[in-house]
Amino acid sequence: xxxxxxxxxxxxxxxxxxxxxxxxxxxxxxxxxxxxxxxxxxxxxxxxxxxxxxxxxxxxxxxxxxxxxxxxxxxxxxxxxxxxxxxxxxxxxxxxxxxxxxxxxxxxxxxxxxxxxxxxxxxxxxxxxxxxxxxxxxxxxxxxxxxxxxxxxxxxxxxxxxxxxxxxxxxxxxxxxxxxxxxxxxxxxxxxxxxxxxxxxxxxxxxxxxxxxxx
Amino acid sequence: xxxxxxxxxxxxxxxxxxxxxxxxxxxxxxxxxxxxxxxxxxxxxxxxxxxxxxxxxxxxxxxxxxxxxxxxxxxxxxxxxxxxxxxxxxxxxxxxxxxxxxxxxxxxxxxxxxxxxxxxxxxxxxxxxxxxxxxxxxxxxxxxxxxxxxxxxxxxxxxxxxxxxxxxxxxxxxxxxxxxxxxxxxxxxxxxxxxxxxxxxxxxxxxxxxxxxxxxxxxxxxxxxxxxxxxxxxxxxxxxxxxxxxxxxxxxxxxxx
Numbered sequence: 001x002x003x004x005x006x007x008x009x010x011x012x013x014x015x016x017x018x019x020x021x022x023x024x025x026x027x028x029x030x031x032x033x034x035x036x037x038x039x040x041x042x043x044x045x046x047x048x049x050x051x052x053x054x055x056x057x058x059x060x061x062x063x064x065x066x067x068x069x070x071x072x073x074x075x076x077x078x079x080x081x082x083x084x085x086x087x088x089x090x091x092x093x094x095x096x097x098x099x100x101x102x103x104x105x106x107x108x109x110x111x112x113x114x115x116x117x118x119x120x121x122x123x124x125x126x127x128x129x130x131x132x133x134x135x136x137x138x139x140x141x142x143x144x145x146x147x148x149x150x151x152x153x154x155x156x157x158x159x160x161x162x163x164x165x166x167x168x169x170x171x172x173x174x175x176x177x178x179x180x181x182x183x184x185x186x187x188x189x190x191x192x193x194x195x196x197x198x199x200x201x202x203x204x205x206x207x208x209x210x211x212x213x214x215x
Numbered sequence: 216x217x218x219x220x221x222x223x224x225x226x227x228x229x230x231x232x233x234x235x236x237x238x239x240x241x242x243x244x245x246x247x248x249x250x251x252x253x254x255x256x257x258x259x260x261x262x263x264x265x266x267x268x269x270x271x272x273x274x275x276x277x278x279x280x281x282x283x284x285x286x287x288x289x290x291x292x293x294x295x296x297x298x299x300x301x302x303x304x305x306x307x308x309x310x311x312x313x314x315x316x317x318x319x320x321x322x323x324x325x326x327x328x329x330x331x332x333x334x335x336x337x338x339x340x341x342x343x344x345x346x347x348x349x350x351x352x353x354x355x356x357x358x359x360x361x362x363x364x365x366x367x368x369x370x371x372x373x374x375x376x377x378x379x380x381x382x383x384x385x386x387x388x389x390x391x392x393x394x395x396x397x398x399x400x401x402x403x404x405x406x407x408x409x410x411x412x413x414x415x416x417x418x419x420x421x422x423x424x425x426x427x428x429x430x431x432x433x434x435x436x437x438x439x440x441x442x443x444x445x446x447x448x449x450x451x452x453x454x455x456x457x458x459x460x461x462x463x464x465x466x467x468x469x470x471x472x
Contacts, residue, residue, distance in 0.1 A: 045292075118271060119314035119373075123328035123380055124304035126296060133327060137318045 006185050009176055016172035017193045023086070023158045023168060024197070027093045028151055034098020035147075039105035045127075053102065060099035066160050068092050073164040089161035097154045104150055108143035109135060141212040148205035155198050169193055220283050222247040222415065223384055228267060229276035230260075237263050238274070239439040245384070248413040252426035252447070255436035256462060261419045264436070265386050268417065269306040270299055281305060282383065304332060307377030307385040311393050313369040315361040315376070321348065322357050325376045332380075347375040351405045367398030371405055384415040392421060423466060427451050435459045 041053030060068065072081065073088040083091065112135050120130040162171035173190040177183045223245040230238040237260045245251055253261045266272035268279055270287045279286040286302050288295065316324050325347055326340035335343065348354040351371040361369055370390055377385060387406065391399045403425050409416065410429050420426050426433055426447060433450040435443045435458075443456045454460050 113314070115310060115312055115314035116316065119308075119310065119316070119376075120328075121300075122269060122271060122303055122306070122308040123376070124300045124302075124332050125328060126300050129331055133331065134316055138316075141318075 001188075002182055002185050005180060005182060006189055009180075009186075010189060012176070013169065013172055013189045013193060016167060016169045016190075017197065019086075019166065019168040020155070020158050020194070021197060023089055023093070023161065023166070024151075024155045024201070026090045027097060027154055027158065030090060030094025031097035031101050031150070031154065032147075034095055035101025035105050038098060038102030039109065042102060042106050043109060057099045057102050060096050061103075065093065065096045065157060066163060068096055069160055069164055085161065085164045085166045088164060089158070089166045093154065093157060093161065097150055097157070100150050100153070101147060104146045105139070105143055107146070108139040111142050112138045141209075144205065144209045144212055148202065148209070151201055151205065152198060155201060156194065159194075221245070221280070222249075222282060223268075223417075224280040225268065225277065226280070227277040228264065228274050228279070230263060230267060230272070230274050237439050238267070240277075241436075241439075241441055242277075243434070243441075245415060245417065247383075248415055249432065250410050250414075250416045250418065250430045251432045251434065252430040253417065253419045253434045253436055254421070254423065254426060254450075254462075255434075255442075259436040260439040261434075261436045262388055265388050265417060265419045268384075268386055269303050269308060271308070300332075304380050305383045307380060307382035309370070309373055309377055309385065309387045309390045311389040313361075313366070313373045313393075315369055315373055317361050319361075320357075321353065321359050321361070321364075321372050324361070324372060325379045328376075329379050343379050344375075347379045348372070350378065350408070351375045352401075365398060366394045367401045370394065370402045374402075374405055374409075378409075384417065385409065387416065387418040387420070389419055389421065391425075421466070423451060423463070435462065437462065 038053050038056055041049040042057070044050050044053070069088065069092040072092045073083065073085065076083060076088065116134050116138065117130055120134045121127075125133070158168060159170040161168060162174060165171060167175075169190045173186040176186045180186065221244045225241065225243045228238050228241045228243075229236070241264060243251070253265065255261045263272050267274045268286070270279070274287060281302065284302060286299070286306075288298055290298055316327065319327060322341070322344050325344040326335070329335045329343055330337070330340045344357065345354060348357055351374050353368060353371050353375060356364060356368060356372070361372070364372065374390075390406070391402050394402065399422070403422075406416070406418070406425075407429055418426065418430065430447055432444060433447045434441050435450060435454070435456070437458050443450060443454055443459045450459065451463065454463065
C-alpha cells in the first residue's frame, strides 16, 4: 500500500468529504420535509391525498435511485429543468430518501396507541390538536432511530451522485485513480472518510434518541 | 329545554358492522344525577354502546341527545368536527387502560385540554389541576410522570383529567378491569365519592358488588339488546330473565373460583 501517496492526496479527499457532508445534510433536510408531507398525505382523511402519498412512495422506492438521478440530471433539461450536478444530486436523493422517510414517520405515528387519540378526542380536542399535542410528541421519540437508519443509508447513497459528476468522495477517488492507477489506496481513503462521517452521524442520532427518552 | 326534556336520551340506538348487529335498538333515558350500571358478558355490546354516547364509536342508527342537543348529529365533516369537539367537553370518559399521555406529567395531563380548549391561563389551569387531583386524592403526585404511578393511581389521574373539563356526565368503560385486585378499591372509592356528589354516571362494569352498592339502575345487556333493567336490588336479587340469572350465576362462580 502506497501510504506516501495517500498522505499526499488526502487533503483533496478531505475537501471532497465536505461536499459529501453538505450533500448529506441538505438531502436529510429535504428528505425529512418530503417524508413529513408524504406521511401527512398517507394518513389523510381524504382518499385523494392518500393516493398521492402511496403513489409517491411506490414510485420512488420502486425504481433505482440512480435512474431517478439520471432522469433528473440528464433528462431534466429536455423538459425544461436545468440543474447543476450538485443541485440535481440534493433534489434527486432528497426526494428519494423522502419516500423511505414517509414510511418511517407514518410507521411511528400509527405505532402510538389508539387509546391516546381516543383520550384526547374524548376531552374535546380536534384531530389537529390531538396530532400536534398528543400523537406527534410520542411518535417523534419512536421515529428517531428508524430515521437514523434512513440517514445512514442516505449518506452512503450520496456516492451515487459521482455518476452525475458531483465532486464528492467517490468521484474524487475515481479521479485520482485516473491519474495514479492506485484504486486500492484511493478507495480506502474514501471508504475511511465515509466511515468517519457515518460514525459521527450515528453518534448524533444516538444522542438525540437518548435526549428524547429523558425528556 | 323544558322540564320534560330528558337529561340524556338515547333513542333506538343501532350499530352494525356489515351484517353483524352489535347493538339492536336500545333506548335509554338517564336523569341528571342518576347512576346507571351496564353489565353483561363480553361481546354483549355494552362497551360499544357506551362509546356511542360520545360518538367515539358512531351508531349506524338512532340518536343520542344530551340536554336537548343531539350528539350524533349528521353534519358535513367540518361542522360535525366543530360540533362534536364542543359536545365532548361535556361528556367525560374513563377508559379501561387509563390512556394517560405518557409524555406529560400528571399536571400536564390535566391542564392540556382546559388550556387549549377553554383558554385557561397557566395559573388558572394549575389551580384547576390541584383541585381535581385533590378530589381524587392524588395532589401529592402532581409533578410525577405517568410511568411513575401504579395502575390505580393512573386511573385516578385519568378521572381527574376528565373532571377538569367540568363534564355533565361521566362514562366509565370498565375502569377497574385492568387493575390488580388490591388497586380496585381506591378507584371505586373515587367513583363512590363522585356518586355522592350527584355526578351523572354511566358505568360499564364487571363488578357486581360495586354496581349494586353505587348505582340507581342496572341494565343487563346480552347480544346487543337490553335483556333486563331495574334497580340493583331487583336485578341482582330477583332477576326476571333466565339469561340474567345465568349470567349472574356464572359470574359469581367465576369470582369465587
